[in-house]
Amino acid sequence: MKSFFRFLLRALVLLVVALISALTAMRFAIHGREVAVPDLVDKTPVEARRIVDEDGFDMEVERQYYSANVPEGKILSQLPPAGTLVRRGWEIRVSQSLGPQRVEIPNVLGESERAAELNIQRRGLEVGAVDHMVSPAGPVGQVLAQSPPPNARDVAAPKISLLLADPAPPQALVMPSFIGQPLTTAKLILQNAGLRLGNVSQAGAPASPATAPTAASAPSAPPPVPFTPPPNSIVASQNPAPGEKVLAGGAVNFEVR
Numbered sequence: 001m002k003s004f005f006r007f008l009l010r011a012l013v014l015l016v017v018a019l020i021s022a023l024t025a026m027r028f029a030i031h032g033r034e035v036a037v038p039d040l041v042d043k044t045p046v047e048a049r050r051i052v053d054e055d056g057f058d059m060e061v062e063r064q065y066y067s068a069n070v071p072e073g074k075i076l077s078q079l080p081p082a083g084t085l086v087r088r089g090w091e092i093r094v095s096q097s098l099g100p101q102r103v104e105i106p107n108v109l110g111e112s113e114r115a116a117e118l119n120i121q122r123r124g125l126e127v128g129a130v131d132h133m134v135s136p137a138g139p140v141g142q143v144l145a146q147s148p149p150p151n152a153r154d155v156a157a158p159k160i161s162l163l164l165a166d167p168a169p170p171q172a173l174v175m176p177s178f179i180g181q182p183l184t185t186a187k188l189i190l191q192n193a194g195l196r197l198g199n200v201s202q203a204g205a206p207a208s209p210a211t212a213p214t215a216a217s218a219p220s221a222p223p224p225v226p227f228t229p230p231p232n233s234i235v236a237s238q239n240p241a242p243g244e245k246v247l248a249g250g251a252v253n254f255e256v257r
Contacts, residue, residue, distance in 0.1 A: 072099030
């Protein structure tokens, strides 16, 4: 029995040693391939590219910013920062300095989107985010606001974001019932509600028959006489029907008797 317990204890000790050795080997395998990110700030893109190629990294210039401290064309910032331990082949994202701001921010307020874009690009700047806002009072499609504002100084990025005016959506109305009301009253209600009077026809009137083909020598039929509702006409039916939704400015057709 003692020999069995002694054997079991040795087996457990060997198992623990094996696990520790495996974890240690895995740690060295993982961290052994890690290298420190080089410092690319204040380097030119050519110099930075040579450094990252030698250390086994990739590099991408993502953005450009104005800087009063870093000369134009040199690396302004990087991510990950210098000294960070990463694996070989990691991509380092950098931003490039445009030097001090020398371009005046134009005033594009009140211009159309296309005119504002041309004005911005003509000065060597870029159009940033373009957002829209409903503005019933403002001219549709014109610039309501810009960021940075006109003539701004100490700007970080060479981009101008725009806010454009969108038209207000047409108002939806619930169609009331005009059935049984005088046509003159219905017209007045439509006008006050921002709707239009459409076709007015006589209720129960037969549909116009289709014109049959005739010989070239046959006389043409006279055009139908348009229906003129009498002053005391009463609405018999309507289209759209009562309860339906209609947009402001829409037309309403009536049949009267």
